[in-house]
Amino acid sequence: MHTAKSGQARKAKHCAELLGTGPSLDELVPALSLLGEKLARVLPGHLARFSGGEPPLVRIGMPMDCNLASIQADIENLASHTLMAVGAEGRPMLATFEAAPVLRLIDRAFGGRGIVPDPLPETFPLSAELLLTRLEQAIAGALTTVFGGEQDHTVRPLRRDTSLRYLNPFDKREDLLQLSLEVEEPGFDPWSFSIAFPQATLAAAIAVPRHPVKRRDPQAAPNPAAEPFGSMPVPVTAVLVDMTIGFSRLSSLKPGDVLPVAVARSVPLQVDGRTIATGTIGEVEDRVAVQILQAF
Incomplete structure (x- = not known):
């Protein structure tokens, strides 16, 4: 009995979560920025069915730190929140769709120009629920590809609710990183949604550089600091x-x-x-x- 307890203690002592050796929120920000750039290239193919078969242009905003309370505070009207799970362990993430973009897409699906009703309804119609299901599947497929397409990183929708309180995806005080995505199509107003990741989900799903990158042999490639490259102006x-x-x-x-x-x-x-x-x-x-x- 004493031996078993000692073995467990040794295992806990070297646990990365207890030692706090996982990537910090600041380390995850640049990794999420790179993931966002990949998502901007992959997601249009998954959203093509919503734009008549033509892949739209997707723009990714800067990663912003937040929590569930701040997400709720930023929403003025009706919105739908979808809890998604990453991998076999079911690591959580959250997708948020405000009512106006969803209703705009529905109006277009029925031949309209994307007119949003005024005032907005208090609940989503059945057509919106069906559209949200397709949107969730498209986003889950794109994220699975971006995460590497492996079984450990498969993304799947779990459940949705218009209330974050009832959905209860994770602790309301947990630190999150949120990406805002805007979808642009010729001839139509852009529409947007957001994705929020808990720190632990991101740390497990994406590669975060933990060591300096080895420098190349200076003889193997041109030196960017030397002429004719050194004086070339590059807008930053x-x-x-x-x-x-x-x-x-x-x-x-x-x-x-x-x-x-x-x-x-x-x-x-x-x-x-x-x-x-x-x-x-x-x-x-x-x-x-x-x-x-x-x-x-």
């Missing part, structure tokens, strides 16, 4: 705020209005739309600056 964009706003709200903006925005925990630096580094906002000699934390 620091994305401080990336937000989605409803078209009705956008059309009613006037001087003096205030839009509350959340600055991301980790600011991406992008070249031609691809994230090359992340950092935090600071100040140098009375000028706004970005301190690089990670580079890829």
Whole structure:
């Protein structure tokens, strides 16, 4: 009996969760940014059936840290929340669809131009429930591909509810990282949804760099710091705020209005739309600056 207890104690002592050796939220942000870029390339093929067979353009916002309470606070009207599970262990994640984009897609499915009823209904019609089922399957398929397509990373929808309280996907105080996705199609207003991942789900589903990348032999490739490359100007964009706003709200903006925005925990630096580094906002000699934390 004493031997069995000792063996269990040794096993617990080396458990990564107890030692806190898993990736931190700050380490997961750049990994999620890269995952978002892959999702923007894969998801259009899964959404093509909603746009007449033509793959739409998908734009991914910056990863934002949040929790269930902040997600609920950002929703002004009716919304549907879907609990999804990743892998055989059923690691949870959350997809959120606000009513206006869903009803816009339904109107288009019946031959309309994507008109949203005003006022919005208090509950989703049956047609919306059927559309949400197809959307969930499309998103689950795209995420499964992005995660590697292995059985351990298969994503599947579990259940949905209009109330986060009743859905109860995970602890309301748990730290989450959220991606906002906007879908654009020619001739129609864009529509959007969001996906939120608990820290443990992301850590298990995506590869997070834990060690410095080995440098290549300088003789094996051209040196980017040498001419003719060194003086070549390359536009670099620091994305401080990336937000989605409803078209009705956008059309009613006037001087003096205030839009509350959340600055991301980790600011991406992008070249031609691809994230090359992340950092935090600071100040140098009375000028706004970005301190690089990670580079890829």
